[in-house]
Amino acid sequence: MLKQIEGSHAVAEAVALCRPEVISAYPITPQTHIVEDLGAMVKAGAIKNCEFLLVESEFGALSACIGSSAAGARSYTATSSQGMLFMMEAVYNASGMGMPIVMTVGNRAIGAPINIWNDWGDSMSARDAGWIQLFVESNQQAVDVHIQAFRLAEQLSLPVMVCMDGFILTHSYSQVDIPDQEQVDAFLPTFEPRQLLDPAAPLSMGAMVGPEAFAEVRYLAHHKQMEALELIPEQAAEFEKIFGRDSGGVVKTFNCDGAETVVVTMGSVIGTMKQVLAEMRDDGISIGALTVRSFRPFPKETLRELLKDADRVIVFEKCLAVGMGGILAMNLRMALKDFPIRVHSAIGGLGGRPITRANLRRMFEKGIRDEMEEPHFHDIHMNIVERELEREQAQRRSGSIAENILQDVGVVAAAKTI
Amino acid sequence: MPQIPETHQKVRFYQTGTLTVGNRLLDAEHRSVQGTMDRSNSLDSGHRACQGCGEALGARFAIDAAMRATNNQLIAANATGCLEVFTTPYPETAWSVPWIHSLFGNAAAVGAGIAAALKAKGREDVRVIAQGGDGGTTDIGFGCLSGMFDRNDDVLYICYNNEAYMNTGVQRSSATPGAARTATTMPVGKDPGNAFNTGKSVPLIAMAHLIPYVATASVHDLHDLEHKVTKAMGIHGARYIELFVPCPLGWGSKPSDTVKISRLAVECGLYPLIEAEHGELTGVTKIRRQVPVGEYLKLQRRFAHVLKPANTHQLEQLQAIANRNIKKFSLIEEQGGQE
Known part of the structure; x- marks a missing residue:
């Protein structure tokens, strides 16, 4: 059903349609509206057989989800920024233990200095934590990807982070098609845990593993993420059959074919970029764009295939590896290492700095002239x-x-x- | 001042020279769970605990009693620590209950999550225990523990208190007593060992959360421990039991003295055995034969410096703490007194 709706509320409705059994969350801006809405739904009985835990911290929030997931309940939490850092020990633990938890990250900068606005510093801090990280570009996609996230998580027995730009998506109203319960039920089967705390069949979870097997455990964690690279597009295709929308996959291209310059980015900024790029193409400039939807696993092969004929790539990202440079750019350069493609790295939108059509066009033109510093700080004073x-x-x-x-x-x- | 009633136990066992306990003198229904053929052996033999480990002894009795009380419908969440490490060296496990170890500081939250899952699934017949050592409970796990109490989650949390971080090599925790030697409070300088006027009492803090049940217990009185665990499992909501478990390795005591040291800790007044419901003290175990704290201290090398002439001020401070406990919790029967 089409609704004019806030992004956070849309996500809450999507999560509710997935029939969660335990929701555990601690408030942090800009995630709050999502969990407030879910809390109200649970309290009103709109989500059946669901417990909502009001925990004392993000560490407690994700830890409770680890417990509930191990006991066979479909489990959900959401966080942002400092909250992600505060739960970080549990973030690694959830993936290491193979708990198929879904977590929304309302992407927000990390302090100090404290800043409540959008960038990707929080999700990026967990990029090596073993979670699948899916970035969405619109509130419609946020809804659709949450539904896919539960299925993906449970199929692989791995946790999934759905990363959506704080405020830009979480607090903006737009038209969103909220699916029917029947559609979601047709797509998302009941949670059948791979491992379960059950008095009828006792097992021990979380044993200590020493040098004799730790490397194999890590190998399998990597292997599972590689499996996800194939599963994500398969599920997106199946999702499209039921819901009629292309809303998933590992990457999404916009006029990439034959473009001399391709802009690579993630998240909601592609909305503004699409307008700029259309204007530039009207002016005869050969330029396209690509968004990475699955940052972890990183779709190296797909990116190689899509970008191999480009002359140059301009990576635009809202995050910075201090002392190194662009994070998405580093990953992309690794993917393209065998091709003679110039990869420019632009970092912008940090801490919510507005990204405008005008300043994007200036930056793209600088990139096309191959005049970018390494890394280039976009719109910096x-x-x-x-x-x-x-x-x-x-x-x-x-x-x-x-x-x-x-x-x-x-x-x-x-x-x-x- | 109102008299605090004595705790539940009507029949008392006195330690004999051979350390035997008269279980067989009781009616069948009052016999210990551990004394029955059908005990669950939830923490089975073959684990890697040290000789004389108070925690292994306590955990075995506590979990078996909880299994009996719940008709074997039990799930346990365990904090990182000795109990976790010595029971689950990959690929082996000593647990025959469904058991999960996640992190050092989150056992209470993991337990709360399990309880929430069971409630959502309508499986409230299955009960939950979370457990950890004193470091995982009173320090790093304290936030999650307080949250679990605050929400009154249906979890019994058992803290095995051996008064320091034993698994990492005997460092001070907020449960380490004054003067005690640990690797981070060495017996050097003019006030050797751990500083006085530090630390916290988590049982009293638990009581301040007004949760349905709080108790302390000690491995010298395992019958009492079984009783308290059984009672706790008969109650829904957040419950807390702190169990005094000597650590021969960390305390510098003989493995064969674990039970004796536990008894002396209680009888000297340093470790009061109490019960509380909804924030009100409802019972204490009276001291039948009070001993000076020196009797307790002298069996442990961690207190060796306290017994030297130069440090009598420390001995006096520890005795003063015991005396305060005795007064505060009315641990000694008033002679000829009537209520």
Whole structure:
């Protein structure tokens, strides 16, 4: 049914349609609306046979899901930013133990300095944690991918993170087609756990594994993610049959074929980019785009195939590996290492910095001229950076960078936006 | 001051020279679970615990009693620690109950998740125990534990308290007593060992959450432990039992003295045995034969410095703590007193 609906509410409705049995969550902006809506649905009895645990922390939230999943319940949680870091030990544990939990990440920057706005720092902090990480570009896709996430998780016995841009998606209203319960039931079978805590057949989970078998356990974790690379497109195809929408898969292309320049990105920014790229193509520029939907597993082969004929790739990402550069760019360069393709790395939108059509076009044109620094910081105000560097040069006790900069840009203005 | 009633036990066993306990003198229904042929052996032999491990002894009695009380419908969540490591060296396990180990600090939350799953599935006949050592309970697992109490989740949490991080090599925890030597509180300087006026009492904190049941127990009185576990499993909601479990390795005591040290800890007043319901103290185990704390301390090398003439101030401080406990919990029968 078509609804004009907030992204968070749409996700809550999608999760409810998946018949979760245990939901456990701790509030953090911008994830809050999702779990508030689910809490209300459970309390009102709109989700049958479901327990909602109001936990004391994100660590507790995911730990409770580990317990409930091990006891055979379809389990769900959601978080953002600092919450992801606070639960990190359990993040690795959930995947190591093969618990098919689904977690929404309302992507938000990580502090310090504390910042509630969107970038991908949180999901990226868990990129090597063994979870499947699916990035969505719209609220419709968020709905559709959550439904696929439960099936994928349970089929593989692996946890899945659905990553959606905080505020840009979680708090925006748009038209979303909320599926019928019958459709979801047809797509998503009942959870049959691969391992179960059951007094009728006792087993021990979580044994200590030493050097004699640890490498094999890690190998199998990698192997399982490689299996997911095949399963994700298969499930997307099946999803399309039932729901009539192409809404999944490992990548999505936009006029990539034959394009000299291809922009590679993830998440919602492709919405703005599509407009810019259409304008550029109208001006005779050979440029297309591709979004990576599955960041983990990373679809190296698919990307190689799709990008092998491009002259250059401009990677745009809302995250930074401090001391190294672009994370998506690093992964992509690894995929393209055998091809003579120039890969430019642009980092932008950090901490919610607006990404506009105008500044995107300037950046793409710079990339096409092969004039990008490595890495390129998109729309960065170098005057602010230089002023702080001068201050540090001038005096030893120069103070906190974040507060100095706020004073430079006008602390009142910054406070007003919050 | 109102008298605190004595705890449940009507029949008392006194330790004899041979350490035998008169189980057979009781009616069949009052005999220990461990003394029956059909005990579940939930923590089976063959595990890697040290000789004289109080935790292995306590866990065996506690889980078997819980199994009996729940008609074998039990799931256990275990924190990282000795109990986890010595029972599940891959690919072996000493557990015959469904058992899960996730992390050091989350056993209470994992237990809460299991209980939520069982409730969602309408399997409330299956009950849940979460368990860990004192470090996993009073320190790193404390947030999750308090959350479980706060939500009144249907989980019995058992803390096996050996008063330090034994699995990592005997470092101080917030359950380590004053003066005790650990690897991070060495017996050097003018106040050797662990600092006084530190640490916390999780049983009292548990009581402050007003949960349905809180108790302390000790491995010298396993009948009492079985009784308390059985009682706890008869109640729904969050429950907490803290069990005093000597650690020969960490305490520098003889493996053969584990039970004796437990008894002396209780009889000197340093480890009061209490029961509480909904935040109210409902029972204490009276001390029948009070001993000075020195009797308890002298069997443990972790307190060896306390008994030296230079450190009598430490001995006095420990005795003062015992005296405060005796007064606070009315641990000694008042002579000829009437209620």
